[in-house]
Amino acid sequence: MENVLIVEDEQYMLDLMNIHLADSHIITVAKNGLEALNLIRNHDFDLIILDVMLPSVDGWTICEKIRENYDTPILMLTARSEVSDKVKGLELGADDYLTKPFEFDELKARIKALLRRAKVNKDRQEGKVVYLNGQFIINNMTRQVRLLNQDIDLTEKEFDLLFILANSPQRVFTRNILIDKVWDYEEDLDLRIVDTHIKNIREKFKKISREIKLIETVWGVGYKFNSEEAIKK
Ligand code: CA
Numbered sequence: 001m002e003n004v005l006i007v008e009d010e011q012y013m014l015d016l017m018n019i020h021l022a023d024s025h026i027i028t029v030a031k032n033g034l035e036a037l038n039l040i041r042n043h044d045f046d047l048i049i050l051d052v053m054l055p056s057v058d059g060w061t062i063c064e065k066i067r068e069n070y071d072t073p074i075l076m077l078t079a080r081s082e083v084s085d086k087v088k089g090l091e092l093g094a095d096d097y098l099t100k101p102f103e104f105d106e107l108k109a110r111i112k113a114l115l116r117r118a119k120v121n122k123d124r125q126e127g128k129v130v131y132l133n134g135q136f137i138i139n140n141m142t143r144q145v146r147l148l149n150q151d152i153d154l155t156e157k158e159f160d161l162l163f164i165l166a167n168s169p170q171r172v173f174t175r176n177i178l179i180d181k182v183w184d185y186e187e188d189l190d191l192r193i194v195d196t197h198i199k200n201i202r203e204k205f206k207k208i209s210r211e212i213k214l215i216e217t218v219w220g221v222g223y224k225f226n227s228e229e230a231i232k233k
Contacts, residue, residue, distance in 0.1 A: 001026050002046035002115055007036040007062065008077070009054055017049070020104040021111070033057035037065060045072050047114055050094070052078035052085075060092055067093035073114040077102075129166045131227060136214065138166050147208045157182055158201050161194070162225075165215060169227030172218045198223055 004025045008014055014029055021027055028043070030036035032055055040048070048066065052059035063074055076094040078085055086097045095117075096110050123130055127140035137146045140163055145152040154162065160182045165173060175191040183189055198215055205214065216226040 003028065003044065004047045004049060004111070005030060005036065005039060005043075005045045006049045007031075007033070007054065007059070008049070008051040010051075013051075016104070017107075020108065025111075031055075033059075033062040033065075036062055040066060040070060040072070046118065047111060048072050048074045049111075050074055050076050052076060052080075052089075060088065063089065063092045063094050073118050075110055075114060129163070131166075131169075131214075132212070136212075138163055140167075147205060147212065150208050152204050152208065154201065154204065155197075158197050158204075161197050162201055162215075165223060165225035169225045172221050172224045174222040178222065194223075 002025050004021065005028045006014065006017055007030045008017070009031045018027060028039060028045070030039050034057070036048075036050075039045075050059045050063055050066075054062070059076060059078070063076065066072065066074065073095045074093065075096045075098060076089045077098055077100055078089075079100045089097050095114055098107060098110055119130075129138050129140075130136065132147075135148050137144070138159075139145075143159055145154055145159065145162065161178060164178065164181050175194040178194050179189055179191065183193070198217075202213075202215060205212065214226055216224050218224055
């Protein structure tokens, strides 16, 4: 579960947010800016929900202060709906903006979108590709492949092949291109070496799931990673 910090002074609002968010997030509450900044200094939050109307120091100032040192996603809440407020918030480093009163479904959707975006950015930095809502992970840093929470043991070449495909989903790679990328410097390789390796990867996948077919054959051309298959599962 993701750690969410809510910076808000109104108890009624906090109660409502707790009701709607607490079963799918770990909620921490700060009732003013100083408290918020102290908490952020000592904990890792995945998202900050920041009300603009706060006692003593307003949400804009806190947003700016947070951004001096942290890139945690910030969702601003305010009672006003002027466009200039939105622009101000985004310029101070907020990632999104929601005007009170709002529907909690809308709040949840925004939270989800922000967390997803943050995760995609983080994964890219780590050289990790994730599909199937996290049920398929290939991590180029740790050289790990997981499907449905089970590790798959691949040889070095099998891993390289799969990572190239998964990192550019829906792009069709010819056998020649794959050989160039995976077996560089080795000459005179039979194109069928690619087919053999793909076959081995598929067999290892099949031991975990017969339904999930992530590598697709494009007849007469080569192979592609089927991210649509991955997403719809
Ligand atoms: Ca408030």
